[in-house]
Amino acid sequence: MAYLKGAMEYEPVIGLETHVQLKTRTKMWCGCANVYGAPPNTQVCPVCLGFPGALPVANEEALRLTVLTGLLLHCEIPRFAKFDRKNYFYPDSSKNYQVTQYDRPSTREGWMEFEFDGEGAADGIARVRITRAHLEEDVGKSTHFDRHSGVDFNRAGVPLLEIVSEPELRSAEMTYAYLKTLTQLLAHAGVSDCDLEKGMVRCDVNVSVRPKGETRLGAKIEIKNMNSFSGVRRALEYEIPRQIAALRRGETLRQETRRWDDDSGITEPMRTKEDAHDYRYFPEPDLMPFAPTESWLEEMRARVPELPLDRKRRFVRDYGLPEGDAEFFRHHVELGNFFEQAVKAGGASKPLANWVINTLVASLSAQAKTVADLRFTPGQLAELTELTASGRISSKIAQEVYTVMWDSGEAPNSIVARLGLAQVSDAGAIEELCRQAIAALPGPVDDFRKGKVAALNSLKGQVMKLSKGKANPQLAGELLEKLLRAG
Protein backbone atom coordinates (compact mmCIF):
# COMPACT_ATOMS: atom_id res chain seq x y z
CA MET A 1 0.00 0.00 0.00
CA ALA A 2 2.79 2.40 0.90
CA TYR A 3 4.40 1.51 -2.40
CA LEU A 4 1.19 2.35 -4.25
CA LYS A 5 0.90 5.68 -2.49
CA GLY A 6 4.45 6.55 -3.38
CA ALA A 7 3.81 5.90 -7.04
CA MET A 8 0.51 7.76 -7.18
CA GLU A 9 0.12 11.02 -9.10
CA TYR A 10 -1.42 13.86 -7.10
CA GLU A 11 -3.04 17.12 -8.11
CA PRO A 12 -3.69 20.27 -6.10
CA VAL A 13 -7.11 21.91 -5.73
CA ILE A 14 -7.04 25.57 -4.77
CA GLY A 15 -9.74 28.05 -3.79
CA LEU A 16 -9.31 31.66 -2.73
CA GLU A 17 -11.06 34.05 -0.39
CA THR A 18 -9.93 37.47 -1.49
CA HIS A 19 -10.63 40.51 0.70
CA VAL A 20 -10.62 43.84 -1.06
CA GLN A 21 -11.12 47.28 0.50
CA LEU A 22 -13.78 49.27 -1.31
CA LYS A 23 -13.05 52.69 -2.73
CA THR A 24 -15.49 54.79 -0.75
CA ARG A 25 -15.00 58.18 0.89
CA THR A 26 -16.34 56.99 4.23
CA LYS A 27 -16.47 53.80 6.26
CA MET A 28 -19.17 51.16 5.99
CA TRP A 29 -21.39 52.13 8.90
CA CYS A 30 -20.31 55.64 9.88
CA GLY A 31 -19.15 58.95 8.40
CA CYS A 32 -15.50 58.53 9.41
CA ALA A 33 -13.16 58.96 6.44
CA ASN A 34 -11.88 55.86 4.65
CA VAL A 35 -8.30 57.04 4.25
CA TYR A 36 -4.95 55.34 4.49
CA GLY A 37 -2.04 56.57 6.57
CA ALA A 38 -3.75 58.94 9.01
CA PRO A 39 -2.24 59.09 12.54
CA PRO A 40 -3.59 56.20 14.68
CA ASN A 41 -7.11 56.50 16.05
CA THR A 42 -7.90 59.82 14.41
CA GLN A 43 -10.54 58.43 11.98
CA VAL A 44 -12.73 56.85 14.62
CA CYS A 45 -16.13 57.48 16.20
CA PRO A 46 -18.52 55.72 18.59
CA VAL A 47 -19.78 53.47 15.77
CA CYS A 48 -16.44 52.11 14.54
CA LEU A 49 -14.99 51.97 18.05
CA GLY A 50 -17.93 49.77 18.98
CA PHE A 51 -19.30 51.91 21.80
CA PRO A 52 -22.44 50.39 23.30
CA GLY A 53 -25.58 51.91 21.86
CA ALA A 54 -23.97 53.35 18.74
CA LEU A 55 -25.98 52.43 15.66
CA PRO A 56 -24.54 51.59 12.23
CA VAL A 57 -26.12 52.85 8.98
CA ALA A 58 -25.07 51.27 5.66
CA ASN A 59 -23.02 53.30 3.20
CA GLU A 60 -25.02 53.34 -0.05
CA GLU A 61 -21.89 53.59 -2.23
CA ALA A 62 -20.43 50.44 -0.65
CA LEU A 63 -23.67 48.61 -1.50
CA ARG A 64 -23.39 49.89 -5.08
CA LEU A 65 -19.76 48.80 -5.42
CA THR A 66 -20.64 45.37 -4.05
CA VAL A 67 -23.37 44.84 -6.62
CA LEU A 68 -21.19 46.34 -9.36
CA THR A 69 -18.56 43.72 -8.50
CA GLY A 70 -21.21 41.03 -8.64
CA LEU A 71 -22.20 42.18 -12.13
CA LEU A 72 -18.54 42.29 -13.24
CA LEU A 73 -18.17 38.71 -12.03
CA HIS A 74 -21.39 37.57 -13.77
CA CYS A 75 -23.03 36.87 -10.42
CA GLU A 76 -26.66 36.54 -9.58
CA ILE A 77 -27.80 39.56 -7.54
CA PRO A 78 -30.40 38.32 -5.05
CA ARG A 79 -33.34 40.66 -4.44
CA PHE A 80 -32.84 40.19 -0.72
CA ALA A 81 -29.61 40.34 1.25
CA LYS A 82 -28.93 40.82 4.94
CA PHE A 83 -26.14 41.36 7.42
CA ASP A 84 -25.03 39.02 10.19
CA ARG A 85 -22.78 39.12 13.22
CA LYS A 86 -19.74 36.86 13.29
CA ASN A 87 -18.79 36.53 16.93
CA TYR A 88 -15.25 36.22 18.20
CA PHE A 89 -12.96 37.89 20.69
CA TYR A 90 -9.89 39.65 19.42
CA PRO A 91 -8.59 43.12 20.30
CA ASP A 92 -8.79 44.39 16.71
CA SER A 93 -12.57 44.01 16.80
CA SER A 94 -13.85 46.07 19.70
CA LYS A 95 -17.49 45.05 19.29
CA ASN A 96 -16.48 41.37 19.72
CA TYR A 97 -18.17 40.65 16.41
CA GLN A 98 -17.62 41.49 12.79
CA VAL A 99 -20.57 42.47 10.64
CA THR A 100 -20.66 40.37 7.48
CA GLN A 101 -23.14 38.64 5.17
CA TYR A 102 -23.58 34.99 6.07
CA ASP A 103 -26.45 33.11 4.45
CA ARG A 104 -27.95 35.88 2.30
CA PRO A 105 -25.05 37.61 0.55
CA SER A 106 -25.46 40.47 -1.93
CA THR A 107 -24.04 38.48 -4.85
CA ARG A 108 -23.53 34.79 -5.63
CA GLU A 109 -22.77 32.19 -8.28
CA GLY A 110 -20.75 33.99 -10.90
CA TRP A 111 -17.58 33.39 -12.87
CA MET A 112 -14.48 35.16 -14.11
CA GLU A 113 -12.37 34.48 -17.18
CA PHE A 114 -8.68 35.25 -17.40
CA GLU A 115 -5.75 34.65 -19.68
CA PHE A 116 -3.72 31.65 -18.66
CA ASP A 117 -1.81 28.91 -20.40
CA GLY A 118 -1.64 25.59 -18.63
CA GLU A 119 -3.77 23.00 -16.88
CA GLY A 120 -7.25 24.27 -16.15
CA ALA A 121 -7.30 26.50 -19.25
CA ALA A 122 -8.36 26.03 -22.87
CA ASP A 123 -7.08 28.16 -25.75
CA GLY A 124 -5.23 30.44 -23.34
CA ILE A 125 -8.38 31.27 -21.34
CA ALA A 126 -9.31 29.91 -17.91
CA ARG A 127 -12.71 30.25 -16.29
CA VAL A 128 -13.19 30.01 -12.54
CA ARG A 129 -16.55 30.04 -10.84
CA ILE A 130 -17.16 32.60 -8.12
CA THR A 131 -19.13 31.28 -5.16
CA ARG A 132 -20.05 34.72 -3.85
CA ALA A 133 -18.82 38.22 -3.21
CA HIS A 134 -20.17 39.55 0.07
CA LEU A 135 -19.84 42.76 1.98
CA GLU A 136 -18.30 43.00 5.44
CA GLU A 137 -16.33 45.40 7.59
CA ASP A 138 -12.59 45.53 8.06
CA VAL A 139 -11.20 45.32 11.59
CA GLY A 140 -8.57 47.42 13.37
CA LYS A 141 -4.86 46.99 12.92
CA SER A 142 -2.78 45.50 15.74
CA THR A 143 0.89 46.09 16.32
CA HIS A 144 2.57 43.63 18.64
CA PHE A 145 5.15 44.68 21.21
CA ASP A 146 7.05 42.61 23.79
CA ARG A 147 4.24 42.08 26.22
CA HIS A 148 1.47 44.21 24.82
CA SER A 149 -0.37 44.86 21.60
CA GLY A 150 -1.39 48.30 20.31
CA VAL A 151 -4.56 48.75 18.28
CA ASP A 152 -5.36 51.42 15.70
CA PHE A 153 -9.05 51.50 14.77
CA ASN A 154 -8.74 53.79 11.73
CA ARG A 155 -9.23 50.75 9.50
CA ALA A 156 -12.07 49.32 11.60
CA GLY A 157 -15.34 49.56 9.71
CA VAL A 158 -13.77 50.18 6.30
CA PRO A 159 -15.96 48.37 3.74
CA LEU A 160 -14.45 45.10 2.66
CA LEU A 161 -15.58 42.77 -0.09
CA GLU A 162 -14.86 39.09 0.34
CA ILE A 163 -14.71 37.37 -3.03
CA VAL A 164 -14.86 33.59 -2.73
CA SER A 165 -13.83 31.37 -5.62
CA GLU A 166 -14.83 27.76 -6.12
CA PRO A 167 -11.93 25.31 -5.59
CA GLU A 168 -11.09 25.29 -9.29
CA LEU A 169 -7.59 26.70 -9.42
CA ARG A 170 -5.08 24.06 -10.41
CA SER A 171 -1.64 25.48 -9.73
CA ALA A 172 0.34 28.26 -8.05
CA GLU A 173 0.71 29.96 -11.44
CA MET A 174 -2.99 29.79 -12.19
CA THR A 175 -3.79 31.23 -8.77
CA TYR A 176 -1.36 34.08 -9.41
CA ALA A 177 -3.00 34.82 -12.80
CA TYR A 178 -6.47 34.75 -11.18
CA LEU A 179 -5.45 37.25 -8.50
CA LYS A 180 -3.80 39.56 -11.01
CA THR A 181 -6.87 39.60 -13.24
CA LEU A 182 -9.33 39.99 -10.38
CA THR A 183 -7.54 42.99 -8.91
CA GLN A 184 -6.98 44.61 -12.33
CA LEU A 185 -10.67 44.21 -12.98
CA LEU A 186 -11.70 45.81 -9.68
CA ALA A 187 -9.24 48.67 -10.10
CA HIS A 188 -10.45 49.20 -13.67
CA ALA A 189 -14.06 49.41 -12.51
CA GLY A 190 -13.20 51.81 -9.67
CA VAL A 191 -14.36 49.30 -7.04
CA SER A 192 -11.04 49.33 -5.19
CA ASP A 193 -7.58 50.80 -5.66
CA CYS A 194 -6.26 47.29 -4.89
CA ASP A 195 -3.04 48.80 -3.57
CA LEU A 196 -1.21 45.87 -1.99
CA GLU A 197 1.34 48.13 -0.33
CA LYS A 198 -1.52 49.71 1.59
CA GLY A 199 -2.99 46.35 2.58
CA MET A 200 -6.07 46.84 0.40
CA VAL A 201 -5.98 43.23 -0.83
CA ARG A 202 -5.56 40.24 1.48
CA CYS A 203 -6.40 36.64 0.88
CA ASP A 204 -6.88 33.29 2.49
CA VAL A 205 -5.77 30.37 0.36
CA ASN A 206 -7.49 26.98 0.64
CA VAL A 207 -5.41 24.18 -0.79
CA SER A 208 -5.70 20.43 -0.76
CA VAL A 209 -4.25 17.65 -2.87
CA ARG A 210 -5.86 14.44 -4.11
CA PRO A 211 -4.91 11.50 -6.30
CA LYS A 212 -5.37 12.34 -9.97
CA GLY A 213 -8.77 11.17 -11.13
CA GLU A 214 -10.29 11.42 -7.64
CA THR A 215 -13.29 13.77 -7.53
CA ARG A 216 -13.61 14.18 -3.77
CA LEU A 217 -11.57 16.93 -2.13
CA GLY A 218 -8.67 16.14 0.20
CA ALA A 219 -8.27 17.63 3.69
CA LYS A 220 -8.51 21.41 3.34
CA ILE A 221 -5.51 23.38 4.49
CA GLU A 222 -6.11 27.11 4.83
CA ILE A 223 -3.23 29.54 4.63
CA LYS A 224 -4.37 32.72 6.34
CA ASN A 225 -3.89 36.39 5.68
CA MET A 226 -1.61 36.56 2.66
CA ASN A 227 -0.90 40.11 1.56
CA SER A 228 1.12 39.74 -1.62
CA PHE A 229 0.55 37.82 -4.84
CA SER A 230 4.10 36.57 -5.00
CA GLY A 231 3.64 35.39 -1.39
CA VAL A 232 0.56 33.41 -2.45
CA ARG A 233 2.49 31.83 -5.30
CA ARG A 234 5.48 30.97 -3.12
CA ALA A 235 3.28 29.60 -0.33
CA LEU A 236 1.55 27.29 -2.82
CA GLU A 237 4.87 26.26 -4.35
CA TYR A 238 5.86 25.19 -0.85
CA GLU A 239 2.56 23.81 0.39
CA ILE A 240 1.54 21.61 -2.56
CA PRO A 241 4.73 19.48 -2.58
CA ARG A 242 4.61 19.37 1.24
CA GLN A 243 1.14 17.83 1.20
CA ILE A 244 1.99 15.42 -1.62
CA ALA A 245 5.16 14.29 0.18
CA ALA A 246 3.16 13.71 3.38
CA LEU A 247 0.63 11.54 1.55
CA ARG A 248 3.40 9.62 -0.23
CA ARG A 249 4.92 8.86 3.18
CA GLY A 250 1.56 7.36 4.11
CA GLU A 251 0.54 10.18 6.45
CA THR A 252 -3.04 11.39 6.77
CA LEU A 253 -3.59 15.12 6.31
CA ARG A 254 -6.06 16.81 8.63
CA GLN A 255 -7.99 20.00 8.09
CA GLU A 256 -5.96 22.82 9.58
CA THR A 257 -5.06 26.48 9.34
CA ARG A 258 -1.48 27.37 8.56
CA ARG A 259 0.53 30.56 8.55
CA TRP A 260 2.94 31.55 5.77
CA ASP A 261 6.32 32.77 6.94
CA ASP A 262 7.60 34.94 4.12
CA ASP A 263 11.15 35.19 5.48
CA SER A 264 11.81 31.50 5.87
CA GLY A 265 9.57 30.55 2.94
CA ILE A 266 7.56 27.87 4.77
CA THR A 267 4.04 27.38 6.11
CA GLU A 268 3.57 26.36 9.73
CA PRO A 269 0.55 25.07 11.67
CA MET A 270 -1.66 27.65 13.36
CA ARG A 271 -4.67 25.66 14.52
CA THR A 272 -6.42 22.41 13.74
CA LYS A 273 -10.10 21.74 13.17
CA GLU A 274 -10.55 20.82 16.83
CA ASP A 275 -9.89 24.37 17.95
CA ALA A 276 -11.57 26.01 14.97
CA HIS A 277 -13.69 29.02 15.88
CA ASP A 278 -17.36 28.74 16.58
CA TYR A 279 -18.58 32.06 15.22
CA ARG A 280 -22.26 31.71 16.21
CA TYR A 281 -23.53 33.79 13.31
CA PHE A 282 -26.89 35.48 13.79
CA PRO A 283 -28.76 38.27 11.96
CA GLU A 284 -27.46 41.75 12.83
CA PRO A 285 -30.42 43.36 14.64
CA ASP A 286 -29.01 46.89 14.16
CA LEU A 287 -29.17 46.77 10.37
CA MET A 288 -32.09 46.44 8.00
CA PRO A 289 -31.90 43.98 5.10
CA PHE A 290 -30.98 45.23 1.66
CA ALA A 291 -33.47 44.59 -1.12
CA PRO A 292 -32.34 46.15 -4.40
CA THR A 293 -35.16 47.33 -6.66
CA GLU A 294 -35.22 46.81 -10.42
CA SER A 295 -34.58 50.50 -11.12
CA TRP A 296 -31.63 50.55 -8.70
CA LEU A 297 -30.19 47.44 -10.39
CA GLU A 298 -30.68 49.09 -13.77
CA GLU A 299 -28.53 52.01 -12.58
CA MET A 300 -25.84 49.56 -11.51
CA ARG A 301 -25.90 47.73 -14.83
CA ALA A 302 -25.31 51.06 -16.56
CA ARG A 303 -22.21 51.52 -14.40
CA VAL A 304 -20.58 48.26 -15.48
CA PRO A 305 -17.53 49.06 -17.60
CA GLU A 306 -16.23 46.82 -20.34
CA LEU A 307 -14.02 44.07 -18.92
CA PRO A 308 -10.37 44.30 -19.96
CA LEU A 309 -10.39 40.87 -21.58
CA ASP A 310 -13.63 41.60 -23.45
CA ARG A 311 -12.10 44.85 -24.64
CA LYS A 312 -9.05 43.08 -26.00
CA ARG A 313 -11.18 40.53 -27.81
CA ARG A 314 -13.36 43.29 -29.26
CA PHE A 315 -10.35 45.23 -30.59
CA VAL A 316 -9.16 42.11 -32.39
CA ARG A 317 -12.63 41.25 -33.69
CA ASP A 318 -13.98 44.68 -34.66
CA TYR A 319 -10.81 46.38 -35.89
CA GLY A 320 -8.82 43.41 -37.15
CA LEU A 321 -5.88 44.45 -34.97
CA PRO A 322 -3.08 42.05 -34.10
CA GLU A 323 -3.09 40.66 -30.50
CA GLY A 324 -0.22 42.94 -29.50
CA ASP A 325 -2.06 46.12 -30.49
CA ALA A 326 -5.25 44.94 -28.81
CA GLU A 327 -3.28 44.13 -25.66
CA PHE A 328 -1.90 47.67 -25.70
CA PHE A 329 -5.38 49.24 -25.95
CA ARG A 330 -6.69 46.98 -23.22
CA HIS A 331 -4.24 48.52 -20.78
CA HIS A 332 -4.30 52.07 -22.19
CA VAL A 333 -7.99 52.80 -22.03
CA GLU A 334 -7.77 56.52 -22.91
CA LEU A 335 -5.61 55.87 -25.96
CA GLY A 336 -7.91 53.03 -26.97
CA ASN A 337 -10.91 55.36 -26.80
CA PHE A 338 -9.04 57.93 -28.90
CA PHE A 339 -8.23 55.23 -31.43
CA GLU A 340 -11.86 54.10 -31.59
CA GLN A 341 -13.10 57.64 -32.16
CA ALA A 342 -10.55 58.07 -34.95
CA VAL A 343 -11.75 54.87 -36.62
CA LYS A 344 -15.36 56.06 -36.30
CA ALA A 345 -14.31 59.34 -37.94
CA GLY A 346 -13.34 57.35 -41.02
CA GLY A 347 -9.71 56.26 -40.64
CA ALA A 348 -8.34 52.83 -41.43
CA SER A 349 -7.76 50.88 -38.23
CA LYS A 350 -4.24 49.46 -38.62
CA PRO A 351 -2.54 52.73 -39.73
CA LEU A 352 -4.38 54.53 -36.91
CA ALA A 353 -3.27 51.94 -34.38
CA ASN A 354 0.33 52.44 -35.55
CA TRP A 355 0.06 56.21 -35.18
CA VAL A 356 -1.39 55.94 -31.70
CA ILE A 357 0.89 53.20 -30.38
CA ASN A 358 4.11 54.52 -31.90
CA THR A 359 3.95 58.25 -32.54
CA LEU A 360 1.26 59.52 -30.20
CA VAL A 361 2.51 57.56 -27.19
CA ALA A 362 6.06 58.81 -27.80
CA SER A 363 5.03 62.46 -28.03
CA LEU A 364 2.74 62.22 -25.01
CA SER A 365 5.48 60.76 -22.86
CA ALA A 366 8.14 63.14 -24.23
CA GLN A 367 6.03 66.10 -23.18
CA ALA A 368 4.47 64.50 -20.11
CA LYS A 369 0.97 65.07 -21.45
CA THR A 370 -2.20 63.00 -21.35
CA VAL A 371 -4.84 62.35 -23.98
CA ALA A 372 -6.98 65.03 -22.36
CA ASP A 373 -4.30 67.64 -23.17
CA LEU A 374 -4.29 66.93 -26.91
CA ARG A 375 -4.92 69.92 -29.19
CA PHE A 376 -5.99 67.79 -32.16
CA THR A 377 -9.04 65.57 -32.41
CA PRO A 378 -9.32 61.85 -33.24
CA GLY A 379 -10.95 62.95 -36.52
CA GLN A 380 -7.85 64.95 -37.43
CA LEU A 381 -5.60 61.96 -36.86
CA ALA A 382 -7.91 59.96 -39.13
CA GLU A 383 -7.61 62.73 -41.73
CA LEU A 384 -3.82 62.49 -41.53
CA THR A 385 -3.85 58.74 -42.18
CA GLU A 386 -6.20 59.28 -45.10
CA LEU A 387 -3.77 61.81 -46.63
CA THR A 388 -1.03 59.19 -46.52
CA ALA A 389 -3.24 56.36 -47.69
CA SER A 390 -4.42 58.32 -50.74
CA GLY A 391 -0.86 59.25 -51.61
CA ARG A 392 -1.36 63.00 -51.18
CA ILE A 393 1.55 63.13 -48.79
CA SER A 394 4.42 60.76 -48.11
CA SER A 395 4.81 59.09 -44.74
CA LYS A 396 7.79 61.35 -44.08
CA ILE A 397 5.75 64.48 -44.73
CA ALA A 398 3.01 62.98 -42.56
CA GLN A 399 5.39 63.18 -39.61
CA GLU A 400 5.91 66.89 -40.34
CA VAL A 401 2.18 67.50 -40.60
CA TYR A 402 1.71 65.60 -37.34
CA THR A 403 4.20 67.87 -35.55
CA VAL A 404 2.36 70.99 -36.71
CA MET A 405 -0.98 69.44 -35.79
CA TRP A 406 0.35 68.47 -32.34
CA ASP A 407 1.42 72.06 -31.67
CA SER A 408 -1.57 73.90 -33.08
CA GLY A 409 -4.48 71.52 -33.55
CA GLU A 410 -4.69 72.72 -37.17
CA ALA A 411 -6.39 70.25 -39.53
CA PRO A 412 -3.94 68.17 -41.64
CA ASN A 413 -5.59 69.16 -44.95
CA SER A 414 -5.17 72.80 -44.08
CA ILE A 415 -1.52 72.28 -42.99
CA VAL A 416 -0.70 70.51 -46.25
CA ALA A 417 -2.33 73.25 -48.34
CA ARG A 418 -0.84 76.13 -46.34
CA LEU A 419 2.72 74.77 -46.35
CA GLY A 420 2.52 73.31 -49.88
CA LEU A 421 3.39 69.83 -48.64
CA ALA A 422 1.27 67.84 -51.08
CA GLN A 423 3.14 65.05 -52.72
CA VAL A 424 4.28 65.78 -56.26
CA SER A 425 3.09 63.06 -58.59
CA ASP A 426 3.58 65.10 -61.74
CA ALA A 427 5.84 62.90 -63.88
CA GLY A 428 7.34 65.83 -65.79
CA ALA A 429 8.41 67.68 -62.64
CA ILE A 430 9.84 64.55 -61.04
CA GLU A 431 11.68 63.55 -64.19
CA GLU A 432 13.44 66.90 -64.13
CA LEU A 433 14.55 66.25 -60.54
CA CYS A 434 15.71 62.76 -61.54
CA ARG A 435 17.92 64.22 -64.25
CA GLN A 436 19.43 66.61 -61.71
CA ALA A 437 20.11 63.72 -59.34
CA ILE A 438 21.78 61.64 -62.04
CA ALA A 439 24.00 64.58 -62.96
CA ALA A 440 24.92 65.24 -59.34
CA LEU A 441 25.80 61.64 -58.34
CA PRO A 442 27.96 59.93 -61.01
CA GLY A 443 29.22 57.33 -58.49
CA PRO A 444 25.89 55.65 -57.72
CA VAL A 445 24.93 55.99 -61.43
CA ASP A 446 28.03 53.98 -62.32
CA ASP A 447 27.32 51.40 -59.61
CA PHE A 448 23.76 50.94 -60.82
CA ARG A 449 24.88 50.42 -64.39
CA LYS A 450 27.35 47.81 -63.17
CA GLY A 451 24.37 45.93 -61.78
CA LYS A 452 24.23 47.16 -58.18
CA VAL A 453 20.50 47.72 -57.90
CA ALA A 454 20.71 49.12 -54.36
CA ALA A 455 22.53 52.18 -55.72
CA LEU A 456 19.16 53.37 -56.90
CA ASN A 457 18.30 54.25 -53.31
CA SER A 458 20.98 56.97 -53.13
CA LEU A 459 19.61 58.54 -56.28
CA LYS A 460 16.06 58.29 -55.01
CA GLY A 461 17.19 59.92 -51.78
CA GLN A 462 18.65 62.79 -53.78
CA VAL A 463 15.37 63.26 -55.65
CA MET A 464 13.47 63.36 -52.36
CA LYS A 465 15.94 65.89 -51.01
CA LEU A 466 15.63 68.08 -54.08
CA SER A 467 11.83 67.93 -53.81
CA LYS A 468 11.96 68.69 -50.08
CA GLY A 469 10.34 65.31 -49.43
CA LYS A 470 7.36 65.97 -51.63
CA ALA A 471 8.16 63.77 -54.61
CA ASN A 472 6.16 60.57 -54.84
CA PRO A 473 8.98 58.11 -53.94
CA GLN A 474 7.56 55.23 -55.95
CA LEU A 475 7.20 57.35 -59.07
CA ALA A 476 10.70 58.79 -58.54
CA GLY A 477 12.12 55.25 -58.40
CA GLU A 478 10.36 54.20 -61.58
CA LEU A 479 11.47 57.29 -63.50
CA LEU A 480 15.09 57.00 -62.31
CA GLU A 481 15.25 53.40 -63.48
CA LYS A 482 13.73 54.32 -66.84
CA LEU A 483 16.24 57.15 -67.38
CA LEU A 484 19.25 55.06 -66.30
CA ARG A 485 18.36 52.11 -68.50
CA ALA A 486 17.67 54.42 -71.42
CA GLY A 487 20.92 56.33 -71.10
Added chain:
Amino acid sequence: MSDFDIRYVSRLARVSLTPVEEEKLGNQLGLILGYIAQLKEVDVNGVEPLAHAIPLVNVTRPDVPTGSLDHEEALRNAPARSNGLFVVPKIVE
Protein backbone atom coordinates in the same frame (compact mmCIF):
# COMPACT_ATOMS: atom_id res chain seq x y z
CA MET B 1 -30.76 19.62 26.92
CA SER B 2 -28.22 17.13 25.68
CA ASP B 3 -26.47 19.49 23.23
CA PHE B 4 -25.94 22.24 25.79
CA ASP B 5 -22.48 22.39 27.35
CA ILE B 6 -22.08 25.12 29.98
CA ARG B 7 -18.26 24.85 29.90
CA TYR B 8 -18.14 25.31 26.16
CA VAL B 9 -20.54 28.24 26.25
CA SER B 10 -18.70 29.97 29.08
CA ARG B 11 -15.42 29.52 27.26
CA LEU B 12 -16.89 31.07 24.09
CA ALA B 13 -18.17 33.99 26.14
CA ARG B 14 -14.80 34.36 27.94
CA VAL B 15 -16.56 34.02 31.29
CA SER B 16 -14.83 31.85 33.88
CA LEU B 17 -17.17 30.00 36.20
CA THR B 18 -16.57 28.10 39.42
CA PRO B 19 -17.96 24.54 39.55
CA VAL B 20 -20.79 25.82 41.74
CA GLU B 21 -21.63 28.53 39.21
CA GLU B 22 -21.40 26.05 36.36
CA GLU B 23 -23.98 23.91 38.10
CA LYS B 24 -26.31 26.79 38.92
CA LEU B 25 -26.07 28.68 35.61
CA GLY B 26 -26.07 25.46 33.62
CA ASN B 27 -29.42 24.53 35.14
CA GLN B 28 -30.88 28.00 34.68
CA LEU B 29 -29.77 28.32 31.04
CA GLY B 30 -31.05 24.80 30.42
CA LEU B 31 -34.49 25.83 31.69
CA ILE B 32 -34.49 28.92 29.44
CA LEU B 33 -33.50 26.84 26.42
CA GLY B 34 -36.19 24.32 27.25
CA TYR B 35 -38.78 27.09 27.43
CA ILE B 36 -37.67 28.56 24.09
CA ALA B 37 -37.58 25.06 22.58
CA GLN B 38 -41.38 25.03 22.64
CA LEU B 39 -41.18 27.23 19.53
CA LYS B 40 -39.80 24.26 17.64
CA GLU B 41 -43.22 22.68 17.85
CA VAL B 42 -44.77 25.42 15.71
CA ASP B 43 -45.33 24.43 12.09
CA VAL B 44 -43.35 26.98 10.06
CA ASN B 45 -43.68 25.29 6.68
CA GLY B 46 -43.99 27.97 4.01
CA VAL B 47 -42.98 30.77 6.38
CA GLU B 48 -40.05 32.90 5.23
CA PRO B 49 -37.38 33.26 7.95
CA LEU B 50 -37.50 36.75 9.39
CA ALA B 51 -34.34 38.82 9.10
CA HIS B 52 -35.61 41.67 11.23
CA ALA B 53 -38.58 42.32 13.46
CA ILE B 54 -39.26 45.68 11.78
CA PRO B 55 -40.56 45.43 8.19
CA LEU B 56 -38.14 47.93 6.71
CA VAL B 57 -35.39 47.56 4.09
CA ASN B 58 -32.70 49.69 2.39
CA VAL B 59 -31.84 52.06 5.22
CA THR B 60 -28.71 53.75 3.93
CA ARG B 61 -26.71 56.94 4.17
CA PRO B 62 -24.84 58.87 1.47
CA ASP B 63 -21.07 58.34 1.23
CA VAL B 64 -20.23 61.71 2.73
CA PRO B 65 -17.70 62.23 5.56
CA THR B 66 -19.24 63.62 8.72
CA GLY B 67 -16.10 63.84 10.86
CA SER B 68 -14.61 61.73 13.63
CA LEU B 69 -14.11 61.92 17.36
CA ASP B 70 -11.37 64.09 18.74
CA HIS B 71 -8.33 61.84 19.21
CA GLU B 72 -8.08 62.51 22.98
CA GLU B 73 -11.78 61.91 23.38
CA ALA B 74 -11.53 58.62 21.46
CA LEU B 75 -8.76 57.30 23.73
CA ARG B 76 -10.26 58.54 26.98
CA ASN B 77 -11.54 55.13 28.04
CA ALA B 78 -8.52 53.18 26.79
CA PRO B 79 -7.20 50.72 29.41
CA ALA B 80 -3.71 51.96 28.49
CA ARG B 81 -2.31 53.93 25.58
CA SER B 82 0.93 54.48 23.79
CA ASN B 83 1.73 56.46 20.65
CA GLY B 84 -1.95 57.04 19.99
CA LEU B 85 -2.75 53.33 20.16
CA PHE B 86 -5.10 51.45 22.47
CA VAL B 87 -2.77 49.17 24.44
CA VAL B 88 -4.02 45.73 25.44
CA PRO B 89 -2.46 42.47 26.68
CA LYS B 90 -0.57 40.79 23.88
CA ILE B 91 -2.69 38.37 21.87
CA VAL B 92 -1.16 36.98 18.73
CA GLU B 93 -2.99 34.64 16.44
